[in-house]
Each structure stands twice: as structure tokens, then as C-alpha cells.
Amino acid sequence: xxxxxxxxxxxxxxxxxxxxxxxxxxxxxxxxxxxxxxxxxxxxxxxxxxxxxxxxxxxxxxxxxxxxxxxxxxxxxxxxxxxxxxxxxxxxxxxxxxxxxxxxxxxxxxxxxxxxxxxxxxxxxxxxxxxxxxxxxxxxxxxxxxxxxxxxxxxxxxxxxxxxxxxxxxxxxxxxxxxxxxxxxxxxxxxxxxxxxxxxxxxxxxxxxxxxxxxxxxxxxxxxxxxxxxxxxxxxxxxxxxxxxxxxxxxxxxxxxxxxxxxxxxxxxxxxxxxxx
Numbered sequence: 001x002x003x004x005x006x007x008x009x010x011x012x013x014x015x016x017x018x019x020x021x022x023x024x025x026x027x028x029x030x031x032x033x034x035x036x037x038x039x040x041x042x043x044x045x046x047x048x049x050x051x052x053x054x055x056x057x058x059x060x061x062x063x064x065x066x067x068x069x070x071x072x073x074x075x076x077x078x079x080x081x082x083x084x085x086x087x088x089x090x091x092x093x094x095x096x097x098x099x100x101x102x103x104x105x106x107x108x109x110x111x112x113x114x115x116x117x118x119x120x121x122x123x124x125x126x127x128x129x130x131x132x133x134x135x136x137x138x139x140x141x142x143x144x145x146x147x148x149x150x151x152x153x154x155x156x157x158x159x160x161x162x163x164x165x166x167x168x169x170x171x172x173x174x175x176x177x178x179x180x181x182x183x184x185x186x187x188x189x190x191x192x193x194x195x196x197x198x199x200x201x202x203x204x205x206x207x208x209x210x211x212x213x214x215x216x217x218x219x220x221x222x223x224x225x226x227x228x229x230x231x232x233x234x235x236x237x238x239x240x241x242x243x244x245x246x247x248x249x250x251x252x253x254x255x256x257x258x259x260x261x262x263x264x265x266x267x268x269x270x271x272x273x274x275x276x277x
Contacts, residue, residue: 118180
């Protein structure tokens with residue numbers, strides 16, 4: 001019988017909910033030929049949920065390929081980072097508490113966004129100051145949340161997914177991934193295992209792309225100039241694609257490329273790694 005989508009649940013949430021129940025788990029406890037090593041909850045950030053849902057499925061494919069039993073909670077919402085960065089601390093606190101409720105039973109939480117993972121790891125405790133009980137709950141949750149490439153390389157120790165991507169690409173180090181979460185070599189290691197992919201590093205790869213959440217709205221002209229510089233550096237490499245861990249950065253860069261009709265594309269690293277799964 002065909003499932004009916006409950007009211008209030010996004011299309012992506014419902015699709016993933018149904019997808020997780022497809023017969024991927026075999027009777028002998030194996031998933032897609034790999035033994036089940038752990039369970040993980042998938043946290044899908046807002047930008048990916050609304051604009052790049054295929055990246056969520058790519059993330060799920062990668063985890064399942066590694067033998068991880070993936071769970072998706074359809075009740076999950078925003079982690080609260082936009083509210084926090086805009087100064088709405090009470091709203092951010094409410095979302096932080098909801099996130100903790102939604103994932104309190106998760107063995108591990110994996111997200112294809114270093115920005116969201118870093119915000120949760122580094123800033124939730126500020127919203128919970130003075131509340132001993134919630135601070136202790138967060139202390140138990142914090143070590144269990146990981147950005148995807150960090151999780152693949154260090155926790156699962158898996159770097160080769162049999163991916164083939166016959167294109168020249170350049171890498172964008174997002175501010176949050178590099179400075180807040182602390183990843184740099186992990187994505188590059190994963191890309192080095194992709195067959196036929198050529199990575200060409202751009203100048204000033206660690207410079208901001210100009211997104212910065214509401215920064216691009218409040219300081220439009222400065223933001224546009226920063227994006228233009230990022231694109232110019234990418235074009236100088238001769239790359240066909242700009243790759244990153246951050247859908248928000250890619251959205252910002254892609255909007256500039258489309259507006260100016262520049263023949264350069266953007267793609268999330270998860271979509272490259274899962275291309276042949």
C-alpha cells in the first residue's frame with residue numbers, strides 16, 4: 001500500500017522516511033554487502049533540504065556503502081544558526097533544545113555541512129548557560145555530531161568509494177569548515193581517490209566566498225565583490241567545477257555564476273563521492 005505523506009512533513013523528509021524502509025537490510029545483518037558497524041542519524045541542513053535534496057541522498061548512500069545503518073528523524077528542523085547569527089538568542093535557544101530532543105537517542109549524528117556541525121559543537125553551550133540540566137545533556141550529545149568528510153575519513157576510515165568524475169575541479173574552503181570545524185585535508189584526501197578527477201587549487205582558497213548568512217543581504221556590494229574574486233580565482237585554474245562541503249557557499253557562488261552567465265558549475269563533495277554508488 002502506498003504511504004500517505006503526513007501533514008507538516010516536507011517532501012524530502014517523507015521521501016527519506018520511505019527510502020529508509022526499502023529492503024536495503026539483508027537477513028544476515030548486512031547492508032549492501034558490508035557488515036553493519038554502527039548506527040547514525042542523518043541531519044539534513046536547511047539549504048540542502050530546500051535547495052539540494054539530492055545531496056542528502058548522496059550522504060545516505062555514502063554512509064550505507066560503509067555499512068552504517070542510517071536513521072532519519074522526519075521531525076528535525078533548523079539547527080538555529082541563522083537566528084543565532086542574527087542576534088535572536090531566545091529563538092536560537094528554542095531550536096537548540098528541539099535539536100537536542102530530536103537527536104538525544106542518536107548513537108552518532110552525521111551532517112553534510114561543517115557549518116551546522118561547527119555551530120552546534122561550538123555555540124550551543126552559550127545558549128544553555130545557567131541551565132545545568134540542559135548543559136549536561138548537550139555535553140553528552142556534542143561528541144556525537146560529525147561533519148560528513150570528517151566522519152568518513154577519521155571515524156569510518158573510508159576514502160575510496162569507486163567514484164568516477166572525469167572533470168577538472170577546484171576546492172573552496174568554507175570559513176566555517178576551516179576555522180570553526182577544523183577540516184582541510186579530509187576533503188582533499190577523498191577527492192584524490194576519485195578516478196579521472198583533477199584537482200587544481202585556486203589562489204586564496206581560504207578566503208570567504210561572500211555568503212556569511214545575512215552578511216550577503218546586509219552588505220550586498222561587499223559580498224558581491226568577494227564572490228566575484230572567488231569566481232575569478234576559480235576560473236584562473238581552468239576548472240569546470242567548484243567543490244565544497246557547504247551548500248550555502250555553493251548556492252551563493254552559483255547565483256553569481258548564473259546571473260553573469262559564467263560557464264562554471266558548483267557541486268557538493270558528497271555528490272561527487274556518491275556518483276557511482
